[in-house]
Amino acid sequence: MTLALFLSLAAAQPMATAPAAPTAADFRARLPEDEVIYFLLPDRFDNGDTRNDRGGLKGGPLETGFDPTRKGFYHGGDLKGLVRRLDYLQGMGVTAIWFAPIFKNKPVQGGKGQESAGYHGYWVTDFTRVDPHFGENGDFKTFVDAAHARGMKVYMDIITNHTADVIKFAECEAANACPYRSIADYPYQRRGGVGGKAINPGFLGETVRTAENFARLTDPNYAYTLNTDARERNVKVPAWLNDPLLYHNRGDSTFTGESSTQGDFVGLDDLMTENPRVVQGMIEVYGSWIDRFGIDGFRIDTARHVNPEFWQQFAPAMLARAKARGIPNFHIFGEVANDDFSPGFLAKHTVEDKLPAVLDFAFKQAALRSLASGQPTEIWREFLNQDVLYAGGKATARQLPTFLGNHDQGRFAYYVREGNKNASPEELLERVKLGHVLMFTWRGVPTVYYGDEQGFVGDGGDQDSRETMFPSKTAVYLDNKLLGTTRTNAVANFETGHPLYRLIAELAKIRTGSEALRRGDSRLLAAEDKAGLLAFSRSAPSEEVIVAVNTSAQPITRNVAIAADISGLASLSGPCPAAPVAPGTVRITLPAFGHVICRAAR
Numbered sequence: 001m002t003l004a005l006f007l008s009l010a011a012a013q014p015m016a017t018a019p020a021a022p023t024a025a026d027f028r029a030r031l032p033e034d035e036v037i038y039f040l041l042p043d044r045f046d047n048g049d050t051r052n053d054r055g056g057l058k059g060g061p062l063e064t065g066f067d068p069t070r071k072g073f074y075h076g077g078d079l080k081g082l083v084r085r086l087d088y089l090q091g092m093g094v095t096a097i098w099f100a101p102i103f104k105n106k107p108v109q110g111g112k113g114q115e116s117a118g119y120h121g122y123w124v125t126d127f128t129r130v131d132p133h134f135g136e137n138g139d140f141k142t143f144v145d146a147a148h149a150r151g152m153k154v155y156m157d158i159i160t161n162h163t164a165d166v167i168k169f170a171e172c173e174a175a176n177a178c179p180y181r182s183i184a185d186y187p188y189q190r191r192g193g194v195g196g197k198a199i200n201p202g203f204l205g206e207t208v209r210t211a212e213n214f215a216r217l218t219d220p221n222y223a224y225t226l227n228t229d230a231r232e233r234n235v236k237v238p239a240w241l242n243d244p245l246l247y248h249n250r251g252d253s254t255f256t257g258e259s260s261t262q263g264d265f266v267g268l269d270d271l272m273t274e275n276p277r278v279v280q281g282m283i284e285v286y287g288s289w290i291d292r293f294g295i296d297g298f299r300i301d302t303a304r305h306v307n308p309e310f311w312q313q314f315a316p317a318m319l320a321r322a323k324a325r326g327i328p329n330f331h332i333f334g335e336v337a338n339d340d341f342s343p344g345f346l347a348k349h350t351v352e353d354k355l356p357a358v359l360d361f362a363f364k365q366a367a368l369r370s371l372a373s374g375q376p377t378e379i380w381r382e383f384l385n386q387d388v389l390y391a392g393g394k395a396t397a398r399q400l401p402t403f404l405g406n407h408d409q410g411r412f413a414y415y416v417r418e419g420n421k422n423a424s425p426e427e428l429l430e431r432v433k434l435g436h437v438l439m440f441t442w443r444g445v446p447t448v449y450y451g452d453e454q455g456f457v458g459d460g461g462d463q464d465s466r467e468t469m470f471p472s473k474t475a476v477y478l479d480n481k482l483l484g485t486t487r488t489n490a491v492a493n494f495e496t497g498h499p500l501y502r503l504i505a506e507l508a509k510i511r512t513g514s515e516a517l518r519r520g521d522s523r524l525l526a527a528e529d530k531a532g533l534l535a536f537s538r539s540a541p542s543e544e545v546i547v548a549v550n551t552s553a554q555p556i557t558r559n560v561a562i563a564a565d566i567s568g569l570a571s572l573s574g575p576c577p578a579a580p581v582a583p584g585t586v587r588i589t590l591p592a593f594g595h596v597i598c599r600a601a602r
Contacts, residue, residue, distance in 0.1 A: 027095075027151040032297070032331040032357070033398040033445055034518050035096040035153060036508045038089055040450035041077070041407060042099050042134050043119040044468045046494075048080030055133035057107060065107035065117030065133070068473040071463040072116030077470070079135040079143050088494050090150055092453060092501055093508020096331075097147060098155035098299055100407065102140065104131045104237075106164035109267075111176065120407070120466070121157065122301060123164035123268065126237035127285045137292075144293050153296035155331065156289060160282045160314065161302040162268035166232045167244055169224035169251070178251040178267065180259040181223035186250070188222050206248075206262075206274040209309060214275045220244045224251060240281050246272050253305070261307050273310040283314060287321040294325055299401075303334030303358070304349060311353040319356070333357040333401055337408070341365040341379070347389035350396055360400040360444050362386075367404055367412070367438055370531070370551045371431045371593075372419035377527040377534040377551055384524055384536070387443070394443075394521065402444035404435050404452070410461035411449065413483055417457060427553070429455070429483045430593040433503055434549055437573075437595045440507035441538070441547045443522045453501040454493040455483035469493050510572045510597060515540040526560045533558045535588070537600075544600040545572070550590035557589040562600070569598035 047053070053076045054064035061067035068075040079102070089097065104126035105118030121131070130140050144154050172178035188203050190196040203216040220226055226244055236242045248270045253263025264270045271278050289295055298318065303311070315332055322330035334355045338345050343362040349355050366383050369375040387397035404412035416431045417423075423431070432452075439446045451467055457480055458465035467477045472489040480489055484499045495501065511517045520538035525546070527534050533556055535548040546569065550556050564584035569576045574596035581587045588596060 027148070027153060028296075028327060028329065030095070030153075031329055031399075031519065034512075035331070035445050036093050036440075036511065037096045037098050037155070037401055037445055037447040038092070038094040038450065039098045039403070039406065039447055040082075040100070041120060041466055042079065042082060042102060043074055043077040043121075044466050045077045045099075045450060045470075046081030046085050047076035047470050048078055048082070048084050049135070050076060052078055052133060052135060055107060055131065057132075061117075062108050062115055065119065067117075068468075069475070071466065071474050071476055072119075074117050074119040074133050075468050075472075075474070077468065078133065079130070079139040081470070083139075083143050083146050085494065086146055086150060086152070088496065090152065091496055092448075092505045093512065094152065094448070095508075095512070096153040096155055096296065098297075098447070099157060101157045101159060101301070102130050102134050103127050104129050106166070106235075107133075109165050118164070122159060124159060125164050125166070125235050127241070128237050128288070141293060144295060148294070153331075154293075155297040155299055156295050157299045157301060158286055159301045160271065160273060160286075160310070161305050162265050162270050163236060163241060165264075165267045165269060166228060166235060167247060167249065167269045168227045168229065169249070170227040171224050172251065173227060178224075178264070180251045180254055180263045182250070182258060183262075186223040188217065191219065191221050192223075192225070206272065209274050209276060211276050214245075214272075214277065217245055220247070220249050223249060238281065238285065240277065246275055246278055248272055255305075261305055265302060265305060270305075273306050279310055279313050283317045283321075286318060290318070290321045290325055290327070290330075294327065296322075296327060296329075297331030297333075299359070300332065300334040300355070302337075303353070303355060304336045308349075308353040311349075311355050315353075315355055331357070331399070333359055333399075335359050337361065339365065339409075341369070341383075343383060343386035344389050346400075347386070347391070350391040351389075354391065357396060357399045357401070359447075360402045363400075363402040363439070363442065363444060364404060364409065364412075367435050368415050368419075370438075370534070371435050372412075372415045374419075374531040374551070376529045377532060378529055380534055380536070381524050381527050384443075384522055387522075398443050398445075398519065400444045401447040402439050402442060403447040403449065404439055405449050405465065407449070407466055408461055410465045411452060411456060411458045413452065413455070413457040414460060414465065425481075425483060427593070429499065432483060433500065434551065434593045434595060436500070436504060436507060437547075437549060437597075440504075440511050441517055441545075441597060442536075443520075443538070446507075446511070448504060451493070453504050454487075454495060454498050455485050455500055456489075456493075457481065457483060506573065514538075514543065514545055514572070514599075516543045516545040520545070525562065526558065532556055533560075533588075533590075535560045537562070546586075546598045546600055547595070548588045548590065548598075549595040550593060553592045555589070555591045555594075557587065559585050559587050562586050565602050566600045568601040570601060571596065572599055573597040
């Protein structure tokens with residue numbers, strides 16, 4: 001039966017009519033949970049103007065950062081390329097575009113023989129302008145205006161934790177290593193350790209977050225001796241970022257203890273976010289992007305590595321700035337990277353830090369455990385039960401962007417393949433499809449990683465999961481085998497006929513037209529102590545939708561308890577049973593990795 005027939009049957013059922021999703025004309029009225037997000041790296045999406053490939057710089061790859069044969073350098077994607085692919089994104093049902101940082105970056109950094117480029121956007125030197133490799137501020141305005149004209153929102157990826165690696169320390173340069181030096185061993189009031197010369201008299205430490213206290217911090221050489229290249233001492237914009245007193249200057253983070261918020265993230269200059277000058281400076285920097293371009297949300301990089309007090313001021317200031325600009329539903333979500341399937345760890349940052357939302361790393365782990373590792377579907381019960389831990393409880397959980405993979409973690413298809421080495425390409429594709437079904441029907445905001453809709457698999461995390469959508473010249477990408485197609489990364493991959501693109505478009509249409517799937521409460525209906533059935537309902541005032549999936553490689557038939565007053569089920573996707581077998585019981589049959597999405601009739 002076709003999707004069109006399913007939808008016609010659903011329309012014929014005697015039930016309340018779900019309100020239509022807001023149109024392009026009133027896209028600002030959509031809540032964060034109404035969106036379908038698409039995340040991309042501008043450098044790897046599409047090259048619309050080859051003239052900016054080198055960012056206006058002269059020289060070779062180590063000067064310009066451009067070398068499409070190497071996975072760690074610029075490949076040529078830009079804002080003009082993004083604009084010309086808006087039809088492609090809208091055809092997939094995307095309503096919000098989130099992209100990696102577009103701010104001007106340090107083109108190349110790293111020790112001799114270990115250089116790579118800032119193509120990813122996280123090595124910022126100028127927070128006020130677009131990196132010339134991607135275009136100009138005018139190109140960004142063109143993109144935002146074009147997206148808004150289609151009713152699509154624009155989310156920026158921002159960084160407050162660090163800047164590019166500009167500050168250098170004499171001891172680290174000599175040793176070619178920069179281990180973290182703690183406050184206990186290297187107090188602010190002594191130069192070079194507890195036995196060193198007295199400095200910074202009267203400074204009470206970073207926990208006393210007042211301007212008066214930080215005015216007493218006058219010497220940054222407490223842990224290391226600054227030795228920054230004179231040519232880079234004034235490279236950062238705004239100019240206040242060039243003051244070394246506004247950084248922690250303690251060496252590389254170990255990502256534990258105090259170093260988690262005060263150490264350099266792999267050498268990147270770690271801002272002293274406890275200092276009110278930094279707080280106000282960052283509020284102005286990012287508030288300006290809201291004022292100038294009317295963007296719709298922020299994804300916050302490395303949010304867990306910034307002290308909570310910073311977010312307690314920054315997030316409300318951004319929401320107020322957006323509201324003043326006529327953007328009432330500005331979406332802010334922080335990156336709290338965690339691979340331990342620990343919703344409580346994520347929730348902490350909405351309670352203590354008061355972040356409105358965080359990326360849902362727990363969803364990614366649940367999907368991987370179910371479809372890459374074959375773990376019991378009971379894990380989803382534990383997962384859902386912890387939604388109450390978020391500030392705002394279940395309402396906040398509905399605003400968490402859910403995702404299957406990303407530019408750091410790697411692609412979902414890669415982990416599915418690694419966990420099922422004997423599976424056929426057809427089985428791998430079905431597993432990946434089912435992951436997307438879960439992402440579009442579970443509570444939260446589905447977030448598609450660019451290229452996943454074209455069957456990209458990759459070779460792991462980070463650079464190995466950042467292929468270009470346009471023809472690649474990178475050897476480690478060219479040998480990749482894609483799912484659902486015979487195409488390779490040697491050609492452009494914007495195929496609207498790819499089975500994953502078609503599935504995502506179908507799921508996006510179903511979700512956008514369903515109040516329950518966008519905004520409904522969640523209730524687990526059935527789970528098992530093995531791979532197999534997972535069933536849950538999403539309920540809103542206008543409708544109830546029941547979802548059932550089979551995470552196992554064998555067909556199953558199961559009875560599922562539902563509300564006793566449900567008289568029928570209309571299929572939105574998959575072979576939904578027409579009616580209960582008894583009041584409060586529906587019998588569901590699913591093929592391996594199959595699913596149903598059913599609208600209940602009463």
